Amino acid sequence: MEFAHSPRTQDLIKRVRQFMRERIAPVEAEVLQAQRAAAHGGDWTRWQIAPAVETLKAEARAAGLWNLFLPDAELGAGLSNVEYAPLAEEMGRSFLAPEIFNCNAPDTGNMEVLWKYGSDEQKARWLTPLLNGEIRSAFCMTEPDVASSDATNMQATAVLDGDEVVINGKKWWSTGIGHPNCRFVIFMGLSDPEANRHQQHSMVLVPLDAPGVTIQRMLPVFSEYDEPYGHGEVHFDNVRVPKSNLIKGIGKGFEIAQGRLGPGRIHHCMRCIGAAERALELLIERGLTRVAFGKPLLQLGGNRERIADLRIAIDQARLLTLFAAWKVDKIGVHAALTEISAIKVVAPNVLEQVVSEAIQIHGGAGLSNDFPLTALYATARVLRLADGPDAVHRGMIARVELGKFGSLVKQAGVRA
Amino acid sequence: MEFAHSPRTQDLIKRVRQFMRERIAPVEAEVLQAQRAAAHGGDWTRWQIAPAVETLKAEARAAGLWNLFLPDAELGAGLSNVEYAPLAEEMGRSFLAPEIFNCNAPDTGNMEVLWKYGSDEQKARWLTPLLNGEIRSAFCMTEPDVASSDATNMQATAVLDGDEVVINGKKWWSTGIGHPNCRFVIFMGLSDPEANRHQQHSMVLVPLDAPGVTIQRMLPVFSEYDEPYGHGEVHFDNVRVPKSNLIKGIGKGFEIAQGRLGPGRIHHCMRCIGAAERALELLIERGLTRVAFGKPLLQLGGNRERIADLRIAIDQARLLTLFAAWKVDKIGVHAALTEISAIKVVAPNVLEQVVSEAIQIHGGAGLSNDFPLTALYATARVLRLADGPDAVHRGMIARVELGKFGSLVKQAGVRA
Amino acid sequence: MEFAHSPRTQDLIKRVRQFMRERIAPVEAEVLQAQRAAAHGGDWTRWQIAPAVETLKAEARAAGLWNLFLPDAELGAGLSNVEYAPLAEEMGRSFLAPEIFNCNAPDTGNMEVLWKYGSDEQKARWLTPLLNGEIRSAFCMTEPDVASSDATNMQATAVLDGDEVVINGKKWWSTGIGHPNCRFVIFMGLSDPEANRHQQHSMVLVPLDAPGVTIQRMLPVFSEYDEPYGHGEVHFDNVRVPKSNLIKGIGKGFEIAQGRLGPGRIHHCMRCIGAAERALELLIERGLTRVAFGKPLLQLGGNRERIADLRIAIDQARLLTLFAAWKVDKIGVHAALTEISAIKVVAPNVLEQVVSEAIQIHGGAGLSNDFPLTALYATARVLRLADGPDAVHRGMIARVELGKFGSLVKQAGVRA
């Protein structure tokens, strides 16, 4: 057992930290405020990217801090999950950093999918500009009219018709679709309800400007529109794209989705941990500098014990996420189902818990936009639902656990 | 012991419910949406009240459902706290109802203060139009630069200068100050730092248009501006009002604040309970009508147990709040310190807990404005801080509890 | 609403308290230590009652503090549930008090059953000596081989054979069966598996010395044998009793069990609350008198906040239990299903929580027999299982709650 990061990772951590401290931190508040001010009540057609963002992206790229998430050594940094994870944690401390380093969801997941499963043509058209940070993309899976935590509920369709795929349905929580540079989505739909359970769905590349694609609205999360990324409700009405836009072919949607899940969840969870560290810092700074009843707030009541509990929770979440990353690297996603579901429950909940305590210590200020706490809270809540709500992941963990008791489970007639 | 409400209360509950169901519910969503749409990024100068509101106020008044909170039998309904409490619960189910019934905080507290301590002149000028629902008011106590949970931190001043009171300082979280009809505030400030600890502060009536009063900004709560009420940051710069604007005289601020606290907290907590009931209904309705893995969501995992826990929590919070109300009625605020602090901790936390579970059952929809859940969540969080954060109330309860161990406490040299 | 106890109840509370303080408290530790010392590794044949107990019983009876639980005004005190509840709370502070006042479970439940449903002959033979405190009794329902939280699992039988009832089966957790004065049990068994679901079971009076009745062993609870009451495993092997020993007739078991549940659970829960108050006192006393790092323990870390949380939890549990009692009195057990299940979850868990914190403050001493904390902990745990584990009661509450959503529940095809 060796808990130290590799020298290369250590070096990258140091450089990412330095870049974030020296280049991003000084402008972050200003950029976010400008973006928030330009929310225009959810009217994404008017959203803009702050000029500082493009400058910083260029700098990050020049500094070799670009596409660090991609396991490909040439196109990306060639890092394993366990090597990239601590970098994702660092980026999670900032709302801006992921985009600056070209490591922003859902583009990261989309790039991985294209890298792994895309045709040469698809790579040339979609992957390259994504890797260059020239365009953005979205992922269309969740649907407004059904409980999407159960994939078999999916109503949207992607049906072959000659040389074309015909796409219909409603999707929402399509994150990033409000970005001015967003050019396409990966759409998942039902292709053949008669096929084997794992071969019914397909993933298709759909340009945002294809006829029949309509962004109905942007969805606020705790009243924030998350501009300029945005979470959109998108309707697809007889959208037709060439068959060559299918990723890996008809009926491969489920297989691709599975491959996408592991790394994506690890990234999300590590960013949560970075965010939790930041919230804890804010808590402590406020608690040391505000005085009530003659003492700094942290010296009152159970506040010191609270800090201890939060430190323990964060450290445990980090270790579990790194372990999940290692397991995915070494044995694969299927051997790490418990760990991937476990971190999906743990990390956002830890973030929620830390932020919640930080808000209490900040008093009214914590509820306002003077601090990033409510935005961090919203982040936590989104992640308690995105990619499956807590309860679904608990169900998955229980299933694996019971699976260890083969004969008893069989006797009991229980699903495991 | 008798847990049944009096016949009169039962009748009022029935009538309030009916009015809310028949008159308010049908227009509520529309009114709220209109108000939200008109938030104008916190620019309260453009806030408006929906016309439906004034119509409904007139109807409520005509129906005898007006000023129910006021213990005065002529000016109000003459109800005790324990009689009004269940009506506050009903109103808490709606964001609109309290204003319709002229039972909206902080006007209720301000009306009580004026009714109890105001001079005839003050009553004529401020109380009467408040009782008529013609004007609104705010309360200026919390300050941005200090931990206001400790009243001795207060920096704002209200100093006698001849026949005038000179007012200086910064206040924030002045709720209701964004209302187009808001005309005055009750300002609390330090008058004499040399006086006895409980006679240093004064409360003064300050017209909003007095020279030197500036609303700096409206504070968002989880990114919502709570229009058209709003939570303002207000600066007072050498504001001068006649000495006759002092409530009950110089140095009486603390005494008045004490009297205000009990009923105000009971109202807040009962509204929380009503809000929690509504959130639980939303949870169950969604959980019964959405299906995943072949079952309604409520049949999955621990969801039924969650409903049980929420039901238990709500019922306990209600009983404790009613008990606190009864104790305030029968023995007075000072005998009910534990109960008042206890409900201040319990009720908003129960609301937070119910809403949090309801969001999980709603999935992404719960995070958006399609449901009132995030607004209810924000309500809960505001109330975990307003009138003292949870931790301060826990401290108060512990103090009373230790006070029962007189000689041991003395030996131990502990504050109780 | 009126939260004050009636003058009569207030007087009884005062007298019970005084008796407990002056007569029971001084000898309690000694009596318990003597009983514990005489546990003889679970060999109940050697268990003895301390002489002080009979003396105190006589005194309590003389003082009019006898059979207070029984609603019958002549045989008992004629108190309603809500009137008796606070007396049960007082008794719950002591392991000895319930027996002294002849209010000990399961005799109280058995006496109620005989009083309500017993024939004159049964009353003369069993009820009168129980009311006199001359004999003790047990209740045989739970079975070792099946999950007894589901009554339909019951395997033991009580079958009519001419003028006799033939009894077979294994029972355990038959509390009180180790008492030297225990003379009979109420046995519940299956009489007719073909009958209507609620008419399959019967309750039968079985003398402990009937041929075929064997106490197999006493069951320890957290390694304590709860001498001289004991929890027994009892086997019934073709035990024959006259048909007249049936309570209310064949097939009436379920009906009687229902009637027994409400008051029994209220008594248990109120005793829990008394026990929790005692544990909180012990916590505070220890916390004020032990010093670490220069301060009384209670001044360290989050201990004061813990006290507040415990006070809140206890007060809420008490109010909910009193409300359940009132509802049972006024509207009946069936209208109070939620409340009865809710207190069954809440009260033992609150006791567990208070005791757990008290143990932490006591350090190692809290784990030993120098303090009653581990015994109180065991009490809490027993009550989280007896009469149905927490999870079953949560299930019941959810069922009632969903029942309020009739048409939705029907559409969803959900059990409610």
Added chain:
Amino acid sequence: MEFAHSPRTQDLIKRVRQFMRERIAPVEAEVLQAQRAAAHGGDWTRWQIAPAVETLKAEARAAGLWNLFLPDAELGAGLSNVEYAPLAEEMGRSFLAPEIFNCNAPDTGNMEVLWKYGSDEQKARWLTPLLNGEIRSAFCMTEPDVASSDATNMQATAVLDGDEVVINGKKWWSTGIGHPNCRFVIFMGLSDPEANRHQQHSMVLVPLDAPGVTIQRMLPVFSEYDEPYGHGEVHFDNVRVPKSNLIKGIGKGFEIAQGRLGPGRIHHCMRCIGAAERALELLIERGLTRVAFGKPLLQLGGNRERIADLRIAIDQARLLTLFAAWKVDKIGVHAALTEISAIKVVAPNVLEQVVSEAIQIHGGAGLSNDFPLTALYATARVLRLADGPDAVHRGMIARVELGKFGSLVKQAGVRA
């Protein structure tokens, strides 16, 4: 980062598991029952070791599974903490295993102390027979009359008087002192109250048969005497031992205690995790094989979600403990203060949580001695207090955390 155990560790895990499954498991229940039956109400003078134990010890030694805890490659297995940790986890699944493998606390800690700090004479006389499993030992630190979580409270004395050390004071919770083979204790006492804070105490080797040493009683833990190890209260009355019995010299007690803490806590916590795994297995086995309301218990209510939460908690606790072990190995105890305190809070609490849920699933059976659940619960509670209660460790973690905010902490005048 590498989460896999070294090949050597993997081999040892396999062999320990096999030995436990094949040799220990078959006799364990019988041995424990025999020991429990021979508790004799705490009369340790009659305690005996089951013959099977010595046989198994010899077998374990022959199999090379002996003294695995000792980092010395000749005297022990030469394993680092991170290598030994998973073996401790395996042993924690059994109450018997630690003694069989000669890895039983507090002998392990005592052996480490003697190995690191003992003189040749001390090693020959005490260490060698301990390593051979011929004798047992105890550790005397905690005192009945003061809060021993604060070491400066210590009242017992170990004072130089010529060539002798004179020992006085009362100690309790001296674990292992009831073992028939216990021959000596390591006693910690105050030698010089005037010395530097970290040089006031000394550790002395005291033969159990030295004049003036009296075992007053054995302390039960949740009414169990933990025979044949026992937790004793021991009085030292002018006990005189030669100066050469001082470990490392006068005033070195604190230094030695510090060195002892890290590994000892890691061992305890890993055993907790093994115990938790066992409790979870029992929970699942029971939950799959008992049926209520037509389903295996695990299919009811929130039970599957509970299993998931327990799995997550156990896995997180394990990773944190392994990380602490690694940090102690690589950077030393002082760099791992947060982690050592964190696992001391986490691991016993996780065990408590798992056991508590397991008891609920077992129903009444879980409270009895038919299952090891109450004994596992007692283990958890002991460890939430031994070596410092949870609250003290939380305080330590907070102190380290605040220490990272150097200048703010200084400004705030806060201890960190």
